[in-house]
Amino acid sequence: RKEVEQDPGPFNVPEGATVAFNCTYSNSASQSFFWYRQDCRKEPKLLMSVYSSGNEDGRFTAQLNRASQYISLLIRDSKLSDSATYLCVGGGSQGNLIFGKGTKLSVKP
Amino acid sequence: NAGVMQNPRHLVRRRGQEARLRCSPMKGHSHVYWYRQLPEEGLKFMVYLQKENIIDESGMPKERFSAEFPKEGPSILRIQQVVRGDSAAYFCASSPTNEKLFFGSGTQLSVL
Numbered sequence: 001r002k003e004v005e006q007d008p009g010p011f012n013v014p015e016g017a018t019v020a021f022n023c024t025y026s027n028s029a030s031q032s033f034f035w036y037r038q039d040c041r042k043e044p045k046l047l048m049s050v051y052s053s054g055n056e057d058g059r060f061t062a063q064l065n066r067a068s069q070y071i072s073l074l075i076r077d078s079k080l081s082d083s084a085t086y087l088c089v090g091g092g093s094q095g096n097l098i099f100g101k102g103t104k105l106s107v108k109p
Numbered sequence: 110n111a112g113v114m115q116n117p118r119h120l121v122r123r124r125g126q127e128a129r130l131r132c133s134p135m136k137g138h139s140h141v142y143w144y145r146q147l148p149e150e151g152l153k154f155m156v157y158l159q160k161e162n163i164i165d166e167s168g169m170p171k172e173r174f175s176a177e178f179p180k181e182g183p184s185i186l187r188i189q190q191v192v193r194g195d196s197a198a199y200f201c202a203s204s205p206t207n208e209k210l211f212f213g214s215g216t217q218l219s220v221l
Contacts, residue, residue, distance in 0.1 A: 032208050043200055043212035044152065087152065089210075096142065096165045097210060101151030 003027060004090045006100035014108055017078045021103045023088030024070045030091035035062055035073045038085045038102065047073075047086070078107045111135070113203050114183075115213035122191050123221050130186040130216045134203030141184045142202045142210060143169075143176060152200065158184060191220045
């Protein structure tokens with residue numbers, strides 16, 4: 001089983017839609033989780049950290065489910081500018097941070 | 110506070126040459142990570158260093174690849190005798206505490 005797995009998509013949604021991504025992780029000892037956003041040919045940029053209690057930042061909500069070992073990202077009221085690849089990150093078994101392959105989102109007018 | 114600086118942005122090498130990729134972490138960050146990304150692929154972890162020490166190199170090929178992060182100066186990822194399959198984007202990231210990573214703009218390596 002890969003350490004961090006995501007549905008690659010693509011998710012094609014209309015503007016204004018709500019979309020959710022899930023990501024599973026295999027290292028039950030992992031303490032740190034993040035969502036990054038990567039635009040084509042650019043470097044990944046931190047979108048938000050994921051806390052046990054869940055956290056919200058504007059239209060974005062991240063949740064962690066330790067029992068089922070998955071994290072989620074919810075985007076409400078999608079904008080065209082949300083089109084990107086969303087990368088899930090979790091702690092690896094060696095103490096480093098492992099990235100998922102990313103979920104591609106395309107928001108259409 | 111400047112971000113993570115990588116250079117060069119683009120590097121072209123012929124097969125058999127050496128490639129040296131440089132990364133200067135953000136000020137105050139002592140943790141450096143190197144990732145490789147092929148087109149349409151995810152980020153693949155290569156190596157994690159903390160000032161003068163290699164903490165985890167489990168993602169780095171055993172041959173031709175090496176990395177260092179000296180006490181003074183940038184972190185260097187060195188690829189000897191490059192082959193076409195080494196062509197990729199190489200991203201460096203730094204962190205103050207092995208948590209949130211801040212990425213540089215990457216070096217696009219093209220091997221002819």
